[in-house]
Amino acid sequence: MLRFVQSSEGFLLVYSITDLRSYEYIRHLHQHIRKVHSDSKIPIIIVANKGDLLHVRQVPSDSGIQLANELGCSFVEISTSENCQDVCDVFHHLCKEISKHQSTSTVEKRRGSIMPRPRSPNMQDLKRRFKQALSPKVKASSAMA
Numbered sequence: 823m824l825r826f827v828q829s830s831e832g833f834l835l836v837y838s839i840t841d842l843r844s845y846e847y848i849r850h851l852h853q854h855i856r857k858v859h860s861d862s863k864i865p866i867i868i869v870a871n872k873g874d875l876l877h878v879r880q881v882p883s884d885s886g887i888q889l890a891n892e893l894g895c896s897f898v899e900i901s902t903s904e905n906c907q908d909v910c911d912v913f914h915h916l917c918k919e920i921s922k923h924q925s926t927s928t929v930e931k932r933r934g935s936i937m938p939r940p941r942s943p944n945m946q947d948l949k950r951r952f953k954q955a956l957s958p959k960v961k962a963s964s965a966m967a
């Protein structure tokens with residue numbers, strides 16, 4: 823699993839709204855991703871599946887939203903069996919987030935590689951440094967006199 827997490831550029835963390843344990847496991851998966859990827863902005867979407875099984879729901883939508891906010895992820899509730907378009911949309915959304923993330927991190931890397939130009943010394947600074955350099959000599963010569 824580590825190998826897959828390392829080589830991935832984005833994640834869909836899926837739980838079932840009918841299974842509280844699968845929801846609780848999301849936090850653990852998220853921690854694992856964070857350990858492997860130091861980049862805190864790697865795209866992660868939390869997906870609540872089986873949205874059609876409302877009569878056996880164990881996880882309210884609000885809990886999913888709350889968790890996603892807390893972990894800084896996107897959130898969507900879907901039903902893979904009722905609406906396969908939802909599945910396409912989730913993957914599409916993830917791909918968009920990955921490409922956005924990659925373009926911003928490339929810009930940041932470029933910015934980081936540009937060395938700041940050394941500031942040329944201004945006259946005030948030169949005067950101050952000149953005085954500083956002279957002052958021990960002045961003291962020494964007055965002590966001799």
Ligand SMILES: Nc1nc2c(ncn2[C@@H]2O[C@H](COP(=O)(O)OP(=O)(O)OP(=O)(O)O)[C@@H](O)[C@H]2O)c(=O)[nH]1
Nearest residue numbers: 838841844871872873874875900901902903904905
């Ligand atoms: N009603 C409903 N059933 C679903 C949905 N998604 C998957 N299922 C059903 O849930 C069962 C398990 O689906 P799998 O794709 O095998 O997924 P799994 O990870 O093994 O999931 P679990 O067995 O539920 O832990 C299958 O019978 C699917 O048809 C959904 O959105 N709604």
